Amino acid sequence: MLDIRRIYLEPAAAELPRGQEILARFPGAELIEVESHHRIPELYGDETNVSRWVRIKTESLVLGIKKSLTARPNGRSSDFIAPSTANGCAMACAYCYVPRRKGYSNPITVFANIDKILGYLERHAGRQGVKPEPDQVDPRDWVYDIGENSDCSVDATISGNVRDLVDLFGRLPNAKASFATKYVNRDLLSWDPRGGTRVRFSLMPAADSKLLDIRTSPVADRIEAINDFVAAGYEVHVNFSPVVVREGWLDDWAELLTHLDDALSPEARAQLAAEIIFLTHNDRLHEVNLGWHPKAEEVLWRPDLQQPKRSQTGGWNVRYRTGHKGRYVAALTDLISARLPYCNIRYAF
Structure with a gap:
């Protein structure tokens, strides 16, 4: 998935321990100093990059400092959106909203000031106290x-940013981390989340995923991983997203739900919940996609x-x-209730 050949870096990020760790991981990469991680003309905002969309994601990495530390209220997937420890992605899902903000490519940017982010989150969670009601x-x-x-x-x-976050939420008494994923990274199974991290595996029918989920783990692999992540101490939910309406869409969802039901262990079923998000698309992303997919x-x-x-x-x-x-x-929520009666539908829209 990654063959990092160029690292665009803010000099301050390279001075931090996490920055040095990342640079040591890719010793052969060309280092290019930049003033700001989000102002790199050759990566962002250049429409000619559309023909090199996947190559840029594969070969480029950005190393920066997260300057604004804010936990924004949410209320759907989470209570708060934590300050990012990274943005962008090596995968290339055709419906992803991030390219709308970053231009014609969005390689991974990693923030090296993880200690400040962890400290902010611990203090923020401490100020919340006990959650007053479910x-x-x-x-x-x-x-x-x-x-x-x-x-x-x-x-x-x-x-190590993600592991540091999982470790933090594993010891906080009143807070839990959560993230959605389309990639099965079994290295996470050796960590000790202690119930403090919720992993939301994104699922859709295999035919949709093959067309739209570019460079992700196959849906069958994501389903297969659920039991193992539950056994490793994670809370595991599913994220049915995005739901794409097309000819035969409901029949394909029925097949997916049957596959999921057959695969889940009793322990996984007992804690399962789902989010359902129907497709929202964008005219600018539509134009980008016409250039590569x-x-x-x-x-x-x-x-x-x-x-x-x-x-x-x-x-x-x-x-x-x-x-x-x-x-x-x-139609979809009724189908889920019939096929997975033990699955709590947290929200659908």
Whole structure:
């Protein structure tokens, strides 16, 4: 997945222990100093990069300092979005929203000031005290999403940031980490999460994944890993996302749910919960995809099924039409309730 040949780095990041650790891991890489990790013209905002989309993800790494430390309220997947310890991704899912923000490529950026991030999170969790009552996020803990802009399973192949986070939340009495992933990294099974980390394996029918989940672990491998992660001390949920409406979509979801039901151990079933997120697409990402993966747009860009809404960044997001979408959501949630009656559906939209 990674063949790092160039590391763009902020000099201050290279001076920190985590930065030095990452540089030592890739001793043959060309080092290119930059003023800011998010202002690198040859990576971001250059439309000619679309033809080198996957190559840039494979060969480039950015090493920076996370300057703004804020835990933003969430309320769906988590109570808070933790400050990022990385952003970008080595994978190339055709529906990913991150390229909309970073331009025509989004290789992994790792933040070296992990100690400051850990300290901030521990103090923030301490200020929350005991969670006053159960909610759909968690019945007991304050949950922090640690992977909003990256895939933590892949990030863990580059640095110790993710392990440090798992260790932190393993000892916090009132807080839990959470991240969604499409990559099976079995190195995580040797860690000791002590129930303090929720892993959300993203699942979709195999036909959709083959077309849209570029450079990810096969869906069958993600399902196979669930029991092992539960046995290793992780809480494991599933993330049915994005749900793409197309001919035969519900039949393919029924097949996926049967596969999942057959694979789960009693322990995995007892703690299973799901999030369901139907596809939201974007006109700018649509244009990007036409330059490297136009086949995906045949199912992602469906004006006959979708309605536009102006995004906060000035573009247009598209989602399934009001009224129709409600029927799609009901059809899938009814199917899940029938096939996986033990699975708590935390939310669906």
